[in-house]
Amino acid sequence: MQSSTPGSSPDIRVLVVIPAYCEERNIGSVVRSIRNLFHHDILVVNDGSTDNTGEAARKAGAITLDLPCNLGIGGAVQTAYMYAIAHGYDAIVRLDADGQHEPADIERLLEPLRDGTADAVIGSRFLGEATYRASFFRMTGIRFFRVLVNLFTGCKFTDPTSGFFAINRHLMQFYSAQYPSDYPEVDSYILMHRLKIRAVEVPVRMYEREKGKSSITPIRAIYYMVKVTLSFLINRIGRIE
Amino acid sequence: MNRLAILSVVTSTLFLLGILELVRRRRLREEYSILWLFGSVIILVLSVKQSWLNWISTLVGISYPPSFLFLVGMFFIFMILIHFSIVISKLMRMNKRLIQEIALLKSSLPPEEPPQNRKEQ
Numbered sequence: 480m481q482s483s484t485p486g487s488s489p490d491i492r493v494l495v496v497i498p499a500y501c502e503e504r505n506i507g508s509v510v511r512s513i514r515n516l517f518h519h520d521i522l523v524v525n526d527g528s529t530d531n532t533g534e535a536a537r538k539a540g541a542i543t544l545d546l547p548c549n550l551g552i553g554g555a556v557q558t559a560y561m562y563a564i565a566h567g568y569d570a571i572v573r574l575d576a577d578g579q580h581e582p583a584d585i586e587r588l589l590e591p592l593r594d595g596t597a598d599a600v601i602g603s604r605f606l607g608e609a610t611y612r613a614s615f616f617r618m619t620g621i622r623f624f625r626v627l628v629n630l631f632t633g634c635k636f637t638d639p640t641s642g643f644f645a646i647n648r649h650l651m652q653f654y655s656a657q658y659p660s661d662y663p664e665v666d667s668y669i670l671m672h673r674l675k676i677r678a679v680e681v682p683v684r685m686y687e688r689e690k691g692k693s694s695i696t697p698i699r700a701i702y703y704m705v706k707v708t709l710s711f712l713i714n715r716i717g718r719i720e
Numbered sequence: 721m722n723r724l725a726i727l728s729v730v731t732s733t734l735f736l737l738g739i740l741e742l743v744r745r746r747r748l749r750e751e752y753s754i755l756w757l758f759g760s761v762i763i764l765v766l767s768v769k770q771s772w773l774n775w776i777s778t779l780v781g782i783s784y785p786p787s788f789l790f791l792v793g794m795f796f797i798f799m800i801l802i803h804f805s806i807v808i809s810k811l812m813r814m815n816k817r818l819i820q821e822i823a824l825l826k827s828s829l830p831p832e833e834p835p836q837n838r839k840e841q
Binding site for chain 1: 819820822823824826
């Protein structure tokens, strides 16, 4: 299960998507480490960075979309869905620009999509060997969203805030019209549930970020909890376009 | 007419004329003037026709009739603020689409001139 070499079971066109905001120090090595393992096209969505993220991504060999203003993670990833649909990709794998997602696990995410057994595959840091260690506060947040998501979907997801996932074209088409703008991960579970999307989790490895600061501060963490819970509940009853 | 009523008539008339002037000069779009116009007309009418104000205040159980004018004013301010929130949300949605489309369009254009050309000039 190394790469998408011609001949491997049903060949699909895969786009690896990395949303990036001010990650000029990490983005190059992340792009290169993916290119060393796979032949998939890599798309970096430069979300209005004030540093040279776009240039660094291009140098490392990624296709780069430069958003003229900062849209937030959801708007940036949605642009990638629009790009993938316009250019005929069958699947998208999304991972973070800070190197916390293990690129070698991309193929694990794609397997269920190739088999056609799932429409969305979410990488969980808590399945399998589970080497990931989180702080108490982060763990509390994750547990809270786990309960919320599992309560409303009736499924057993272990890692509802995971930003390491793969989706097929069917779901991309929906998401390119409607996708939460700020913190899309938790919200997307309720959308998938309502769209009757077949979602599965597979074990992946996640690490602490390599360089630079995480965007999480206590105030933002509280805002995140409130905002995500609210929009999750609104998406439960809201209109789907 | 008591002093309060005169004050109320004068202010709501000036306000109404001000809004109309803004619309006439195209500084304010008609659709955004509707709520302002409605609100000031109602306050103006109730200030002129005090018997109506007294009647309606008794009807809803307000013992001091002019406070009904505040109620009307508050109601329209709330409506206008909600209207603004809706408009801002719509603008944000449109703005997001534009930013995305610009990024997609730029990526389909040929790359910019390499920096070496600038040295030759």
